[in-house]
Amino acid sequence: MRAIEEAAIASGAVTGLELMERAGRGVVEAVFEEWPELAAAPQRAVVLCGPGNNGGDGFVVARLLREWGWEVEVYLYGDAEKLPPDARVNYGRWVEMGAVRALDEDAPDGYPDEGDGVALIVDAIFGIGLTRPFLTLCRMQDQVNLCNAASRSNPAFPHVVAVDVPSGLSSDSGAYPGYEDENPLDSCMLANLTVTFHAKKLGHVLGYGPDACGKVVVKDIGLEGGGRPRGGEKRPPGGAVGRCPAVPPGERVTLAEPSFYRLSKFPGEHKYSHGHALILSGGPGRGGAARLAARGALRIGAGLVTLGCPPAALIENAAQLNAVMLRPLRDAEALAELLKDGRINALGLGPGLGLDRARALVPVALESGRACVLDADALTAFAEAPELLFGLTRGTATVLTPHGGEFARLFPDIAEKLTAPAQTGPAYCRVDAAREAAARAGCVVLLKGPDTVIADAGGRCAVNSAAYERAVPWLATAGAGDVLAGFIAGLLARGFDPRGAAETAAWLHVECARSFGPGLIAEDLPEELPQVFRALGL
Numbered sequence: 075m076r077a078i079e080e081a082a083i084a085s086g087a088v089t090g091l092e093l094m095e096r097a098g099r100g101v102v103e104a105v106f107e108e109w110p111e112l113a114a115a116p117q118r119a120v121v122l123c124g125p126g127n128n129g130g131d132g133f134v135v136a137r138l139l140r141e142w143g144w145e146v147e148v149y150l151y152g153d154a155e156k157l158p159p160d161a162r163v164n165y166g167r168w169v170e171m172g173a174v175r176a177l178d179e180d181a182p183d184g185y186p187d188e189g190d191g192v193a194l195i196v197d198a199i200f201g202i203g204l205t206r207p208f209l210t211l212c213r214m215q216d217q218v219n220l221c222n223a224a225s226r227s228n229p230a231f232p233h234v235v236a237v238d239v240p241s242g243l244s245s246d247s248g249a250y251p252g253y254e255d256e257n258p259l260d261s262c263m264l265a266n267l268t269v270t271f272h273a274k275k276l277g278h279v280l281g282y283g284p285d286a287c288g289k290v291v292v293k294d295i296g297l298e299g300g301g302r303p304r305g306g307e308k309r310p311p312g313g314a315v316g317r318c319p320a321v322p323p324g325e326r327v328t329l330a331e332p333s334f335y336r337l338s339k340f341p342g343e344h345k346y347s348h349g350h351a352l353i354l355s356g357g358p359g360r361g362g363a364a365r366l367a368a369r370g371a372l373r374i375g376a377g378l379v380t381l382g383c384p385p386a387a388l389i390e391n392a393a394q395l396n397a398v399m400l401r402p403l404r405d406a407e408a409l410a411e412l413l414k415d416g417r418i419n420a421l422g423l424g425p426g427l428g429l430d431r432a433r434a435l436v437p438v439a440l441e442s443g444r445a446c447v448l449d450a451d452a453l454t455a456f457a458e459a460p461e462l463l464f465g466l467t468r469g470t471a472t473v474l475t476p477h478g479g480e481f482a483r484l485f486p487d488i489a490e491k492l493t494a495p496a497q498t499g500p501a502y503c504r505v506d507a508a509r510e511a512a513a514r515a516g517c518v519v520l521l522k523g524p525d526t527v528i529a530d531a532g533g534r535c536a537v538n539s540a541a542y543e544r545a546v547p548w549l550a551t552a553g554a555g556d557v558l559a560g561f562i563a564g565l566l567a568r569g570f571d572p573r574g575a576a577e578t579a580a581w582l583h584v585e586c587a588r589s590f591g592p593g594l595i596a597e598d599l600p601e602e603l604p605q606v607f608r609a610l611g612l
């Protein structure tokens with residue numbers, strides 16, 4: 075964000091002061107759009123400003139609200155004389171209109187409360203400049219949070235709007251630096267609405283971000299590429315996109331987006347045009363996970379899907395499968411033999427595979443040069459010797475899809491950094507972890523969760539956020555991950571590159587859950603794809 079702002083200012087296209095004015099205006103606009111009743115008649119607001127440019131935005135908001143006829147109380151945390159230049163200018167403009175009081179544990183005086191007429195609290199204490207724990211105003215923060223919680227059901231309480239990020243939350247990571255054991259959400263600044271500028275930041279979608287921000291609105295402040303879709307470009311519903319020419323691709327993080335063009339099928343193609351995925355399964359009574367994956371691979375459009383199971387599991391699988399084809403596949407030798415069929419172009423291994431079978435089959439799969447997705451047992455099987463696995467994955471078209479536990483088995487040192495309490499900002503986050511893991515494994519890593527991160531070995535990275543309007547808590551159900559692995563295998567078979575397959579599959583996975591709704595079980599996910607595809611106009 076700093077690079078983008080600096081580039082805009084250096085180009086002479088805009089000044090920092092203009093950007094700050096637009097930011098403040100964007101906050102007021104978003105507040106009135108979110109709560110039209112606040113636009114209807116002037117009310118009372120409390121604006122909490124901090125020592126940097128986030129505070130500067132706060133002074134702009136205070137001034138604009140006053141110009142609308144609002145009664146505004148302004149508090150400053152820090153020393154006015156030390157404000158950075160643009161914030162100092164806006165402080166000065168405000169001081170001509172009203173008072174500024176010191177913000178401490180006991181201010182605002184007699185905290186905003188039910189019925190005292192304060193309709194809005196503006197949190198402009200810290201934005202992207204938070205560098206260390208902010209634990210000094212916990213009591214005041216508690217009070218603000220009571221208002222935030224109460225205002226959801228009782229309009230007599232003030233709404234809380236955060237400027238850029240809720241103060242105390244690291245905009246780089248979604249962590250609350252300084253919090254160790256207790257839940258930071260108990261005593262940190264939380265918002266009903268967060269208004270950010272140009273594009274969402276990582277902290278809005280990772281970790282505690284979604285809980286802390288309430289809802290995020292992105293306001294365009296006229297920076298290059300500011301989130302406007304290009305003419306006629308198709309965009310996923312709800313998918314805000316920050317295009318950041320000032321940031322090199324290897325450092326850029328985007329929100330996951332499906333590749334619509336590659337998902338489409340065209341008249342004149344035949345089933346082999348869409349690839350042949352092979353899903354490998356484990357022994358009798360353990361085949362459900364692989365069957366879910368196979369179904370996912372078929373529904374997402376692989377031309378053919380074969381399940382390769384141990385001969386003893388053949389009858390069980392035959393009783394369950396129709397469109398998915400079935401092959402007995404005893405061992406590594408049998409796999410090597412089957413892979414002489416060059417039309418099999420993508421493999422999925424892991425769900426229900428069994429650890430010994432995984433150790434035998436994974437090397438054959440990876441050495442075959444086929445695109446592979448490795449999940450579940452195919453990851454855990456290498457917990458004792460992750461380097462053995464990485465020696466096989468490096469430089470191949472492979473996607474590893476660990477959940478947090480599997481990730482910690484393969485990358486224990488990285489997982490330790492990720493779970494250590496953050497002390498400074500920027501804090502080490504899931505994006506850093508996925509990137510480091512992908513670089514080590516030399517392939518794509520998809521780290522699962524409500525904030526799924528997909529990184530490739532070159533550092534390119536996307537977050538598939540299942541938060542805010544895309545929240546799907548019912549996706550946390552047994553077998554959902556198996557279906558995701560199948561989706562990826564199916565897209566690999568269709569010729570997607572590994573990162574594109576992982577991103578598109580993760581995005582569709584959440585869309586299927588959104589489309590189906592509560593009550594979802596893993597079996598429903600593949601069956602929801604036709605509905606999702608139709609809605610996308612494919």
Ligand SMILES: NC(=O)C1=CN([C@@H]2O[C@H](COP(=O)(O)OP(=O)(O)OC[C@H]3O[C@@H](n4cnc5c(N)ncnc54)[C@H](OP(=O)(O)O)[C@@H]3O)[C@@H](O)[C@H]2O)[C@@H](O)CC1
Pocket residue numbers: 079090093094095097124125126127128129130131158199200201202203204205206207208209237238239271
């Ligand atoms: N740049 C632009 O053009 C635009 C920027 N915009 C706005 O500016 C915001 C970024 O502003 P910013 O860089 O000044 O950072 P900000 O978040 O205000 O805080 C920095 C200050 O806080 C201090 N500090 C940090 N942590 C602390 C702690 N725990 N406890 C106590 N102090 C702490 C830190 O001190 P230091 O670490 O330097 O000692 C420094 O004094 C951005 O989020 C957006 O809202 C928009 O107007 C659009 C145009």
Ligand SMILES: Nc1ncnc2c1ncn2[C@@H]1O[C@H](COP(=O)(O)OP(=O)(O)O)[C@@H](O)[C@H]1O
Pocket residue numbers: 450477522523524526540545546547548549550551552553554555556557558583
């Ligand atoms: N709270 C949540 N919100 C959204 N998605 C979730 C949530 N919890 C889990 N998921 C998703 O559900 C899937 C679970 O996968 P996994 O843990 O491997 O389960 P399983 O092994 O039972 O299939 C992952 O894709 C993950 O991203």
Ligand SMILES: [K+]
Pocket residue numbers: 128197198199200201236237238239240241
């Ligand atoms: K803030």
